[in-house]
Amino acid sequence: xKVTYSAHVPDVILGDVNVLKDAPMDMIRAGYGDIxxxxxxxxxxxxxxxxxxxxxxxxxxxxxxxxLMQTKDLGARLLARDPDAIETLMNALVGxxxxxxxxxxxxxxxxxxHHLSHYFEVVGLVRDEPYFLHxxxxxxxxxxxxxxxxxLLEKTLSFAENKFDEEAWSKEIRRVxxxxxxxxxxxxxxxxxxxxxxxxxxKAKWDAICNVLREVPSSKELIAYLASVELPMDxxxxxxxxxxxxxxxxxxxxxxxxxxxxxxxxxxxxxx
Numbered sequence: 001x002k003v004t005y006s007a008h009v010p011d012v013i014l015g016d017v018n019v020l021k022d023a024p025m026d027m028i029r030a031g032y033g034d035i036x037x038x039x040x041x042x043x044x045x046x047x048x049x050x051x052x053x054x055x056x057x058x059x060x061x062x063x064x065x066x067x068l069m070q071t072k073d074l075g076a077r078l079l080a081r082d083p084d085a086i087e088t089l090m091n092a093l094v095g096x097x098x099x100x101x102x103x104x105x106x107x108x109x110x111x112x113x114h115h116l117s118h119y120f121e122v123v124g125l126v127r128d129e130p131y132f133l134h135x136x137x138x139x140x141x142x143x144x145x146x147x148x149x150x151x152l153l154e155k156t157l158s159f160a161e162n163k164f165d166e167e168a169w170s171k172e173i174r175r176v177x178x179x180x181x182x183x184x185x186x187x188x189x190x191x192x193x194x195x196x197x198x199x200x201x202x203k204a205k206w207d208a209i210c211n212v213l214r215e216v217p218s219s220k221e222l223i224a225y226l227a228s229v230e231l232p233m234d235x236x237x238x239x240x241x242x243x244x245x246x247x248x249x250x251x252x253x254x255x256x257x258x259x260x261x262x263x264x265x266x267x268x269x270x271x272x
Contacts, residue, residue: 002118002255009101015090021081026133028078028086029229033139035092036225038068039216040142041111043149044260046212048107050205051198052259057103064099064108067092075228112148112253112260116141119252120240126178130239139226140236141248146219148249148265153213155268159203162267164194173254176247184254191257198267209264 020028042065048054071092077085099108117137124131131137174181188194202209223233240248253262 002122004106009097013094013097015087015094017083017087017090020090021083021086025079026136028081028089029139029231030133030135031089031093032071032075032078032135032229033137033142033226033231034135035068035071035089035096036222037111037113037135037138037142038064038096038109039222040113040145040261041107041109042068043212043216044111044145044258045107046215047209047261047264048259050208050212051201051264054107054259055103060099060102060108063102064096067095072225073228075225078229107258111258112145112262113138113141115252115256115258115260115262116144116248118255119248120244122180122255123177123244123247126180132236132239136231139231140233143219143222143226143233143236144245144249145261146216146222148261149213149216150219152261152265152268153210157203157206157268159199159268162197162199166194169194173251176251184251187257188254193259193263198263202264202268213261 042061045054045056045061049056070088074082074085074088078089096109100106102108117134120131120137120141121134123129132140170185173184177184226233237245249262250266253260253266
């Protein structure tokens, strides 16, 4: 079970560009992928504001978004190990850490794309199966979460009542998470989110929800960004089976105590 502990921020962070530019290329890709994932997590933050009236700081959001904008088009230069591009990427990664410190949690940096990434990593460890470096998982997962947003926007929804079958859910969690399952079940029982029927609230707020979902670049655009650092989606699908991906979409949200598009999608997908 992934557990996060509070700690003080660093006093100093040193990043020598002459060292960083010679890092293994997959580590550079992972750094870029983690920043690219901010398209997803920042959108999830706005979604949580609409759905749950969650705390939101425009200054922290803007700071993170600006760093994303400075980094998103650097793919070719990162592949060439251009020092200025590497410096921009390092500054963005550190800056996102500062943004989290300002916000008091990881909301500016982590959303549904991180939930999927943590799923692949936790399940990989439990089952002794391969997974990508964290930032690469995040990058690929940002494409997947955007595809979910696109599906929601394309659907005509019935907003039927949502009924939670705890016994069936617990059985699936144990199937998916194995030895980590009891921690996942305990977390969600503590939160009680599955028992909440949000459908009426979604219906009332649907126009505002759709306006937020439309703010993310399309999945095709995100795939193009990944291609710029030679991260083709074929590599992702070769690593993870269709069953593992389907399980991630349905059950990755249970690893965390954070609302994201995964909760929206899993509530409404069967109602279309």
